[in-house]
Amino acid sequence: MTISTNKWTQVVVAAAVVCGVCVWAAVAVPLHAQAASGIWSGVYTDAQAKRGEGVANKACVSCHGAELMGGEAGPTLVGLEFLGNWNSLTLGDFFDRVHATMPADAPGSLSLQDTSDLIAYVLKLNKYPAGEKELPTDMSALGQVKIEGQPPAK
Ligand code: HEC
Incomplete structure (x- = not known):
C-alpha cells in the first residue's frame, strides 16, 4: 500500500513537471520573442533615457545641437531625416x-553602458x-531589434 502510494506520488509529480514545462513553453517563449523584436513594444526605460540625456549634453550637443535636433557641426538625430537613414537596420x-x-572628436571613448543609454535617449527623442526593461549592451540582443519608422500594423 505504502509502495503504491509512493508510485502514484511520483507519477503525479512527474506529470506536474511535464505540465509545467508545457505551460512555460506556451507562455514564456512567445513573450520573449515579442520582447526581443518590436522597437514599438518599449525597449528602454525612462530612467535610462534620462541618463543618456546627461551623456548627450556632455558629449554630443556641441555638434548635434540642443536635444540633438541638429547643429552647426552635426546632423539632426531626430525625425524623418534621421529615421530614413536607419529604417530597417x-x-x-x-x-x-x-x-x-x-x-x-573622440571616437571610441564611450563606454558600452553610455552608448546604450544614449540610444535610449535618441529613441525617446524620436517618440518610441x-x-x-533597459536596453541591453549585448550586441546579439540589440541586433534583433529592427528600427521601424512606423508602428507595426495591428
Ligand atoms: C565633433 C562633432 C561631433 C560630436 C561631438 C558628435 N558627433 Fe555625431 N556626427 C557628427 C558629424 C559631422 C556627423 C555626420 C558625418 C558622419 O556621419 O560622420 C555625425 C553623425 C552621427 C550619427 C549618424 C547620423 C545619421 O543620420 O545616420 C549619429 C548616430 C551620431 N553622429 C551620434 C552621435 C552621438 C550619440 C554623439 C555623442 C556621443 C555624437 N554623435 C557626437 C559630429 C559629431
Whole structure:
C-alpha cells in the first residue's frame, strides 16, 4: 500500500513537471520573442533615457545641437531625416555606429553602458515608447531589434 502510494506520488509529480514545462513553453517563449523584436513594444526605460540625456549634453550637443535636433557641426538625430537613414537596420547597427565613430572628436571613448543609454535617449527623442526593461549592451540582443519608422500594423 505504502509502495503504491509512493508510485502514484511520483507519477503525479512527474506529470506536474511535464505540465509545467508545457505551460512555460506556451507562455514564456512567445513573450520573449515579442520582447526581443518590436522597437514599438518599449525597449528602454525612462530612467535610462534620462541618463543618456546627461551623456548627450556632455558629449554630443556641441555638434548635434540642443536635444540633438541638429547643429552647426552635426546632423539632426531626430525625425524623418534621421529615421530614413536607419529604417530597417537594427539597434545593433546603430549601437555599433555610435560606439565606433562618435563623438566625432573622440571616437571610441564611450563606454558600452553610455552608448546604450544614449540610444535610449535618441529613441525617446524620436517618440518610441519607453517600457519596463533597459536596453541591453549585448550586441546579439540589440541586433534583433529592427528600427521601424512606423508602428507595426495591428
Ligand atoms: C565633433 C562633432 C561631433 C560630436 C561631438 C558628435 N558627433 Fe555625431 N556626427 C557628427 C558629424 C559631422 C556627423 C555626420 C558625418 C558622419 O556621419 O560622420 C555625425 C553623425 C552621427 C550619427 C549618424 C547620423 C545619421 O543620420 O545616420 C549619429 C548616430 C551620431 N553622429 C551620434 C552621435 C552621438 C550619440 C554623439 C555623442 C556621443 C555624437 N554623435 C557626437 C559630429 C559629431
